[in-house]
Amino acid sequence: MSDGLAGLILFATSVLVPALIFHKSLIFHKSASPPSIPASLTANLPPPTPPSSPLLLKPGLVLLRNALSPLQQVQLTFLVLSYGHMSKFWTTPPPSATNPSPTLELNNARQGRGRIYDSLSSYPSPSFLKDICTSLTALAQSIDPAMPPITPTHLLTMYYTTPRNLGWHRDDGSQDGQSLAPVVSLSLGNACTFLLIDDDLPKAAPPLSVKLTSGDVIFFGGPSRWIKHTVSQIYTDTAPSYLHPVHFHCAQKYCPALTFTPPPSFRLNLTFRHAPELFGHEDEPKFYYFATSARKFQAAAADMGVDEARRRVAEKRKEAKEKKARKKLAKEAITEQ
Numbered sequence: 001m002s003d004g005l006a007g008l009i010l011f012a013t014s015v016l017v018p019a020l021i022f023h024k025s026l027i028f029h030k031s032a033s034p035p036s037i038p039a040s041l042t043a044n045l046p047p048p049t050p051p052s053s054p055l056l057l058k059p060g061l062v063l064l065r066n067a068l069s070p071l072q073q074v075q076l077t078f079l080v081l082s083y084g085h086m087s088k089f090w091t092t093p094p095p096s097a098t099n100p101s102p103t104l105e106l107n108n109a110r111q112g113r114g115r116i117y118d119s120l121s122s123y124p125s126p127s128f129l130k131d132i133c134t135s136l137t138a139l140a141q142s143i144d145p146a147m148p149p150i151t152p153t154h155l156l157t158m159y160y161t162t163p164r165n166l167g168w169h170r171d172d173g174s175q176d177g178q179s180l181a182p183v184v185s186l187s188l189g190n191a192c193t194f195l196l197i198d199d200d201l202p203k204a205a206p207p208l209s210v211k212l213t214s215g216d217v218i219f220f221g222g223p224s225r226w227i228k229h230t231v232s233q234i235y236t237d238t239a240p241s242y243l244h245p246v247h248f249h250c251a252q253k254y255c256p257a258l259t260f261t262p263p264p265s266f267r268l269n270l271t272f273r274h275a276p277e278l279f280g281h282e283d284e285p286k287f288y289y290f291a292t293s294a295r296k297f298q299a300a301a302a303d304m305g306v307d308e309a310r311r312r313v314a315e316k317r318k319e320a321k322e323k324k325a326r327k328k329l330a331k332e333a334i335t336e337q
Contacts, residue, residue, distance in 0.1 A: 033125065033127070033128060034075045034125060034128050035075055035078060035079045035124055035125045035128065037074065037075060037078050038249070040245070041074060041078065041245055041246050041249060042071060042074055044242075045070040045071055045074065045242055046070050046242065047070075048069035048070060048071070049066060049069075050066075051064060051065065051066045051067050052064075052065040052066050054139055054140060054142070054143045056143050056144050057196075057208065057210075058198060058200070058223075058224060059144060059145075059146035059222065059223050059224065060144065060146045060147060060182070060219075060220060060221050060222035060223040060224030060225060060227075061196070061218075061219070061220050061224040061227065062140040062143065062144050062147060062218070062219045063210060063216070063217075063218050063219075064136065064139060064140065064216065064217040064218070064219075065213075065215075065216050066215050066216065067136060067139075067215060067216065067217045068186065068188075068214075068215040068216075068217070069215070070215075070240065070242055072132070072215075073188055073214060073215055073240065073242075073243060074242060074243065074246055075128075076132075076186065076188060076268075076270065077188050077189070077243050077246045077247065077250075077268060078246050078249075078250060079123070079124055079125060079128075079129070080116070080123070080157045080159075080268060080270060081159070081246065081247065081250035081251070081254075081268070082124070082250045082253075082254050083116070083123055083124055083157075084114055084116050084157060084159060085250050085251060085253075085254035085255040085256070086254045086256075087256070088107075088114075088116040088118065089106055089107060089114030089115070089116065089159060090104045090105070090106065090107060090114070090255075090256055090257055091104070091105065091106075091107040092104055092105075093105060093109075096305065096307050097305075097307050098307060103257070103259070104256055104257040104260075105257070106159075106161070111162075111164055111166075112160070112161045112162030112164050113158055113159060113160055113161065113162075113164075114157075114158075114159035114161070115156070115157070115158055115159070116155075116156070116157040117154065117155075117156045117157075117175060117282060118154065118155060118282050119153060119154055119155075119278075119279060119282055120152055120153055120154060120155050120272075122282070123155060129152070129155060129272075130152055132186075133150065133152045133184050133272040134149075134150065134151075134152070136184060136217055136219075137149060137150050137182060137184055137219065140182070140219045144222075146222040146223055146224075147182060147219060147221050147222055148179075148180050148181050148182060148221050148222050149181065150181040150182055150184060150221070150272065150274050151181070151274055152184070152272040152273065152274060153177075153273065153274055153275055153276050153278070153279070154175075154177075154272070154273045154274075154275050154278060154282070155270060155271070155272055155273070156175075156269075156270070156271045156273065157268065157269070157270055158267075158268065158269040158271075159266065159267075159268055160189075160190070160234060160266060160267035160268070160269070161262075161263045161266055162263070163233075163234045163235075163236050164234075165230065165231050165232055165233060165234065166230060166231040167230055168197075168228055168229070168230040169228070169229070169230070170226045170227065170228050170229075171183050171220075171225075171226070171271075171273075172226050175275065175278060176273060176275065177273045177274050177275035177277075177278075178275070178277065179274050180221055180222050180223075180225045181221055181225075181273075181274035182219040182220060182221025182222070182225065183219070183220050183221065183225070183271050183272070183273055184217065184219055184271065184272040185217065185218045185219070185220075185269060185270070185271045186216075186217050186269070186270040186271075186272075187212040187213065187214060187215070187216045187217070187218075187267070187268075187269060188214050188215070188239075188243065188267070188268040188269075188270070189214055189239040189240075189243055189247075189265065189266045189267040189268050190214075190234050190235055190236060190237070190238045190239045190265050190266060190267040191211060191212060191213040191214070191234075191235045191238040192211070192212050192231050192232075192233060192234045192235065192267060193209060193210070193211055193212075193231070193232045193233040193235075194209075194210045194211070194212050194218065194229065194230075194231060194232075195207040195208065195209055195210075195229060195230050195232045196208045196210070196220075196227050196228065196229045197227070197228040197229070198227070199227070199228070209232075213238070214238075214239060214240050214243065231269075234267055236264075236265050237264065237265045238265070239265045239266060239267070244264075244265075247262055247266055248262055300312065
């Protein structure tokens with residue numbers, strides 16, 4: 001283990017705060033009305049367990065384990081899946097030579113994901129969502145003086161239907177907000193491995209690895225707002241059993257794609273952001289697509305057709321792979337000398 005990583009772990013474990021002071025009643029106020037859910041989906045839920053002590057990983061980077069009770073997880077899952085399946089997760093791609101009569105598909109079908117980036121006020125029960133975000137952030141602030149407050153304006157929902165990971169990136173795009181207010185990231189469903197690169201450590205230091213399970217919340221704000229991160233692995237069939245009926249209910253009742261069969265397990269990631277400058281722009285393509293590469297592909301497809309755009313992407317990937325192989329051979333030749 002490197003000295004830098006050992007120091008980070010020592011720093012994190014030294015700031016644990018007894019869970020006793022973080023009673024559930026402090027996490028969620030009673031002023032915001034939760035979404036209305038069929039009683040069958042909330043029957044026989046396991047009792048809530050006390051949340052674990054908040055963990056300060058570094059200034060601006062806080063982890064709350066078991067922050068959401070089973071009921072709160074059901075409420076959030078129902079809220080975003082019903083909203084997404086009613087319209088937002090689905091799109092009809094433009095016709096192409098290989099698919100002249102396209103049908104509905106997930107709006108990020110290439111990655112097996114559905115995606116919503118919308119203002120908080122557009123979601124059902126916005127005051128409920130806002131209350132969750134601000135209350136959880138208050139907990140993070142209670143152990144981290146470097147964590148700024150947040151007035152959430154937008155919510156990004158990612159619906160993972162496959163184990164495909166999410167590549168390295170920083171939340172510094174035009175749709176991510178310009179302030180140091182934290183990104184508040186809630187995990188629901190399947191567990192995942194979340195990796196982060198601490199820019200304050202030497203480049204050779206291994207990334208910080210955090211396994212996120214359903215109900216966990218991680219914050220990155222203030223000095224850690226632009227931290228580089230990735231979802232490196234998703235563990236299928238690890239979603240809590242009480243979320244499965246919610247998942248199937250929402251797909252069967254609200255999904256417009258009649259041929260869609262919901263996968264046996266899934267993951268949802270909800271990330272709250274402060275981005276008031278984006279009000280009114282949420283449905284523009286440049287804000288709709290998450291990655292720069294996706295926005296470029298959309299522009300190329302509109303200009304030259306989907307098939308040609310895909311051919312050029314494949315060509316560039318092949319060239320990049322060959323270039324990487326040549327560099328590796330050159331490096332090995334120098335080492336042998």
